[in-house]
Amino acid sequence: MTSPEDAAPVKPPPSFAPGAPVAVQKSRFAGDPLQSSRRISGDLGDTTPVASPTFSPRSSSLSPSRRLSSSTQPRRSSAGSPVGGIVDGSDDVRSLIIRAFSPAVAILASDDTHELVKQKGFKGGLRELLRPFGEKVPGRVVIRDSVGSSRGWEDYGVRFIDLAETQPVPSSRDPVGSPMGQLEAVLQNTLDAADSTSNRWSQLSQSSNTNSLSASPLYQLFLRRLLSINTPTPHETFMHPVACVIAISSRNKTPLESLRQLYAQTSQGSNAPPPWVHGEFLRYYVLVHDEDRDDISESTKLYDQMKRHFGLHCHLLRLRSNQCVETDDDSVEVPSTEWLSPAEDLSKAEEKNVLIDLGPEVPYLFESDVNAIKMMVRELVVQSVIPFMENKVAIWNDQVASRRRGLSGRFMSMSRRWAGFGSSKSGSSGLGGGNTGNYDPSLGCYRPDTPEAILRKLADYAFMLRDWKLSTSTYDLIRADYGNDKAWKYHAGAHEMCAVSMLLNPLTSTAKNKLETIDQLIETACYSYLTRCSAAENALRCLTLSVELLMSRGGSAAESAARWAMRIMEMGLVGSIGRNLITERISACYASKTSNTGSPFGSRRRKAAMWSVLASDAWLKLGKTPLALACLEQAERLYAEVLDKEGVYPIPEMQAVMDNLKRAVQVEYLEAQGVDTSDETEVAKKLGAEETSEKLDDRAHRRSLIVSPAMVENGPPSAVPQGEEPRQDDDFE
Incomplete structure (x- = not known):
C-alpha cells in the first residue's frame, strides 16, 4: 500500500476544453438528478489528498480514467453539523x-x-x-x-x-x-x-432529504433564527x-x-x-x-x-x-x-x-x-x-367576533368609519376622518380590553391552536378596522398573518383569483411594515414565510414564491450570506414548478438552473467553495433535463460561463490545499491539462465571472442573429 508520503498532494482532475462536455462523479441518487443529495467533494482543511471536483450534467457512469479513486473519494462526515437541528424537506419546513x-x-x-x-x-x-x-x-x-x-x-x-x-x-x-x-x-x-472544522462542511452544504425542495441546514438555521426574533410588541400576542x-x-x-x-x-x-x-x-x-x-x-x-x-x-x-x-x-x-x-x-x-x-x-x-x-x-x-x-x-368568538360578523356589527363598523357613530373619542367624526376607534396614537397600541385587541388575541390563539380557518376569518375581520384607525403595525400584522393562515389551511385553493388575493395581502403587509413602521425584520419574516408556503403549494404558486423571494433581495432586507440563501431558494421555487401534463413544457428547469448558477458564483465570491460546488452540481442536474445534448449548451456564452465557473471552483480547491495558483505550470499540472495558453486571472476576477442573470439566461445581445427575436424562457419550456 502506498504510504502517505509517496502519495501525490492532489490528484489531477480530468481536463476539459471550453465547449466540451465535462464529466461529473454521479451521486448515489443517480436515478433522479433532481433528487440527489447536496454534497461536498472534499474537506477544505483536510490534509488527505483529495481530487479536485469534476462535473457532468447527465452521464450515468464514468470511464475508469475519469473515476475518482476510492482512496480519494470524499466521504460524508458523521460529525455533528455546526448548524444543529433537523434537516428538513418541504413538509418539514412547513412544520x-x-x-x-x-x-x-x-x-x-x-x-x-x-x-x-x-x-x-x-x-x-x-x-x-x-x-x-x-x-x-x-x-x-x-x-x-x-x-x-x-x-x-x-x-x-x-x-x-x-x-x-x-x-x-x-x-x-x-x-x-x-x-x-x-x-x-x-x-x-x-x-x-x-471553515475551522472542515469535516462539517458536508452537512452544512447538503440536505439528506431527497426532495428537490429540501432546504439546506444553513437556510434552516436562518429560518429558525428569523422566527425566533422574539421582541415583545403590542401588535401581535404570540x-x-x-x-x-x-x-x-x-x-x-x-x-x-x-x-x-x-x-x-x-x-x-x-x-x-x-x-x-x-x-x-x-x-x-x-x-x-x-x-x-x-x-x-x-x-x-x-x-x-x-x-x-x-x-x-x-x-x-x-x-x-x-x-x-x-x-x-x-x-x-x-x-x-x-x-x-x-x-x-x-x-x-x-x-x-x-x-x-x-x-x-x-x-x-x-x-x-x-x-x-x-x-x-x-x-x-x-x-x-x-x-x-x-x-x-370559544368565549371571544361568541361574545366579540360573532357580533362583528353579524349585521349589526357590520353596521356599527361602517358607522364608525364613515360617520363617527359609536366612536370612543369625541371630535373624531367625519367622512374618513382620522382615528375613530380605540387606538391610542400616543402609546401606539390598543388597550388590552378593547374589541380590536381581543380580536387580534383571538386570531393569534386560533393560529397557535392550528385552527387556521378561524384565524383567517378573524384576521380578515379586523384588518380594515386597523387601517381605519391608522394603527399601521396592527394593520400590517393582520394582513401578514391572514395570508399565512390562508396558505397553511390545506383547504385553501391556489386558483389564480385566490393567489391574487394572497399577493395583495402580502404586498399591503410589506408596504406598511417598511414604509409606515420601519420594521425590516417583520417585512423579512412576512416575505420568507410567504415564499416557503407558496413554494410548498407548487404550480403557479411556486412562481409567485420566486417573485416574492426576488423582492427580498430588491428591498435589501438581508446581508450577503442571507442574499445567497435567498438565491438558492429562488432556484428551489422554480424547480418545484412542474407541468400539469407531465411533459417538460410548463416547467421552469432552466430558470431554476440559472439561479443555481448565480448562487454558486455568489458563494464563490465569499470564498465558500463547498457551497458553490453544491449549487453548481444542482445547476448541472437541472440543465441536464432540458439540454438537447449532454453537457453542450445552446448558447456559446453560456457554455463559457459554466466552464469558467467550474474552473474557478477547481482552482479554489487547489488554493485551499496550499497550491500556489500563481504558477501557471503547476496549476495546469494539477488540473490535468497538457497545454494551456490562458493565464490564471487573479482572485477578484475569478470571483466575478457572472455579471447578470440576463447573460446566463439568453446570452448577450450579440448572440442573437440580426432579424431574429431572442428565444424566451417560457417559449423554450
Missing part, C-alpha cells in the same frame, strides 16, 4: 413554520427555587432547565377547533420565557446590534465554524404569556405566602408585563421537591394545601438537587434549544469561545429528572394550557 408560533409560558420562580436549579448546573434558573423540554411535548396533543372537531398533533410545543422578557426592549440604532445585523452575524459565525408558571421549592420557609407574593408580581411590580398585555393569563403553581435533602411526605402535605388554596392547576415536580455529570450511570444529555434568538445565539457563541480550551460545556440530568420534567410539561400543556386557550377562543 418548522407551524412550530415557530407556539404558546408562550412565562416563568416566575422564588429565590430558593433558583438556587436549587443553579446547584444542578443551570445558571439561568428554572427557565433554562425547562426550556428545551417545552419545545417538543411528549406524546400526541389533541386540540379541538372552533367547530368541535378534534385533531392530534405529534409536534406541539410551548415557549418558556422569563416573565421579565415581556417588557419591551429599546431598539438599537447600531446596525450590528439590530435583529437583522445579529441574524447576519449568526450566519457568519456558522460559516466560520465550518409572545404575550398564555400562562405563567409560579414556582417555589421545598426549601421555602413560608411557601403559601411566597406563592401569594409571586402571584402579585405577575400583575404589578418590576416583573409585571407591560400595560398592553392582557392580565387574564393562566397561573400554574409548581412545587419543586428536593429528592436528595427534603422529606417527600412534607412536600406532599404542602402540595395538597396548594391545591386547596389555588385550585387544580398545580404540580409537584420531584428533582434531585445534586449536579449530574456525564460519568453517572443514569445521566442523560439535555437536548439543545432549537428556538434561540439571534442575540442568544451570539451570546452562546461568545461563551464557547471563552471555554474553547476547556471543551464544550454540555449539561446533563439524571434520568429521573428528565422523566419528571417531561411529565410536568405534558400535564401543563394538555391539562391546563390547551383547555384554557380553547375556552378563551
Whole structure:
C-alpha cells in the first residue's frame, strides 16, 4: 500500500476544453438528478489528498480514467453539523413554520427555587432547565377547533420565557446590534465554524432529504433564527404569556405566602408585563421537591394545601438537587434549544469561545429528572394550557367576533368609519376622518380590553391552536378596522398573518383569483411594515414565510414564491450570506414548478438552473467553495433535463460561463490545499491539462465571472442573429 508520503498532494482532475462536455462523479441518487443529495467533494482543511471536483450534467457512469479513486473519494462526515437541528424537506419546513408560533409560558420562580436549579448546573434558573423540554411535548396533543372537531398533533410545543422578557426592549440604532445585523452575524459565525472544522462542511452544504425542495441546514438555521426574533410588541400576542408558571421549592420557609407574593408580581411590580398585555393569563403553581435533602411526605402535605388554596392547576415536580455529570450511570444529555434568538445565539457563541480550551460545556440530568420534567410539561400543556386557550377562543368568538360578523356589527363598523357613530373619542367624526376607534396614537397600541385587541388575541390563539380557518376569518375581520384607525403595525400584522393562515389551511385553493388575493395581502403587509413602521425584520419574516408556503403549494404558486423571494433581495432586507440563501431558494421555487401534463413544457428547469448558477458564483465570491460546488452540481442536474445534448449548451456564452465557473471552483480547491495558483505550470499540472495558453486571472476576477442573470439566461445581445427575436424562457419550456 502506498504510504502517505509517496502519495501525490492532489490528484489531477480530468481536463476539459471550453465547449466540451465535462464529466461529473454521479451521486448515489443517480436515478433522479433532481433528487440527489447536496454534497461536498472534499474537506477544505483536510490534509488527505483529495481530487479536485469534476462535473457532468447527465452521464450515468464514468470511464475508469475519469473515476475518482476510492482512496480519494470524499466521504460524508458523521460529525455533528455546526448548524444543529433537523434537516428538513418541504413538509418539514412547513412544520418548522407551524412550530415557530407556539404558546408562550412565562416563568416566575422564588429565590430558593433558583438556587436549587443553579446547584444542578443551570445558571439561568428554572427557565433554562425547562426550556428545551417545552419545545417538543411528549406524546400526541389533541386540540379541538372552533367547530368541535378534534385533531392530534405529534409536534406541539410551548415557549418558556422569563416573565421579565415581556417588557419591551429599546431598539438599537447600531446596525450590528439590530435583529437583522445579529441574524447576519449568526450566519457568519456558522460559516466560520465550518471553515475551522472542515469535516462539517458536508452537512452544512447538503440536505439528506431527497426532495428537490429540501432546504439546506444553513437556510434552516436562518429560518429558525428569523422566527425566533422574539421582541415583545403590542401588535401581535404570540409572545404575550398564555400562562405563567409560579414556582417555589421545598426549601421555602413560608411557601403559601411566597406563592401569594409571586402571584402579585405577575400583575404589578418590576416583573409585571407591560400595560398592553392582557392580565387574564393562566397561573400554574409548581412545587419543586428536593429528592436528595427534603422529606417527600412534607412536600406532599404542602402540595395538597396548594391545591386547596389555588385550585387544580398545580404540580409537584420531584428533582434531585445534586449536579449530574456525564460519568453517572443514569445521566442523560439535555437536548439543545432549537428556538434561540439571534442575540442568544451570539451570546452562546461568545461563551464557547471563552471555554474553547476547556471543551464544550454540555449539561446533563439524571434520568429521573428528565422523566419528571417531561411529565410536568405534558400535564401543563394538555391539562391546563390547551383547555384554557380553547375556552378563551370559544368565549371571544361568541361574545366579540360573532357580533362583528353579524349585521349589526357590520353596521356599527361602517358607522364608525364613515360617520363617527359609536366612536370612543369625541371630535373624531367625519367622512374618513382620522382615528375613530380605540387606538391610542400616543402609546401606539390598543388597550388590552378593547374589541380590536381581543380580536387580534383571538386570531393569534386560533393560529397557535392550528385552527387556521378561524384565524383567517378573524384576521380578515379586523384588518380594515386597523387601517381605519391608522394603527399601521396592527394593520400590517393582520394582513401578514391572514395570508399565512390562508396558505397553511390545506383547504385553501391556489386558483389564480385566490393567489391574487394572497399577493395583495402580502404586498399591503410589506408596504406598511417598511414604509409606515420601519420594521425590516417583520417585512423579512412576512416575505420568507410567504415564499416557503407558496413554494410548498407548487404550480403557479411556486412562481409567485420566486417573485416574492426576488423582492427580498430588491428591498435589501438581508446581508450577503442571507442574499445567497435567498438565491438558492429562488432556484428551489422554480424547480418545484412542474407541468400539469407531465411533459417538460410548463416547467421552469432552466430558470431554476440559472439561479443555481448565480448562487454558486455568489458563494464563490465569499470564498465558500463547498457551497458553490453544491449549487453548481444542482445547476448541472437541472440543465441536464432540458439540454438537447449532454453537457453542450445552446448558447456559446453560456457554455463559457459554466466552464469558467467550474474552473474557478477547481482552482479554489487547489488554493485551499496550499497550491500556489500563481504558477501557471503547476496549476495546469494539477488540473490535468497538457497545454494551456490562458493565464490564471487573479482572485477578484475569478470571483466575478457572472455579471447578470440576463447573460446566463439568453446570452448577450450579440448572440442573437440580426432579424431574429431572442428565444424566451417560457417559449423554450
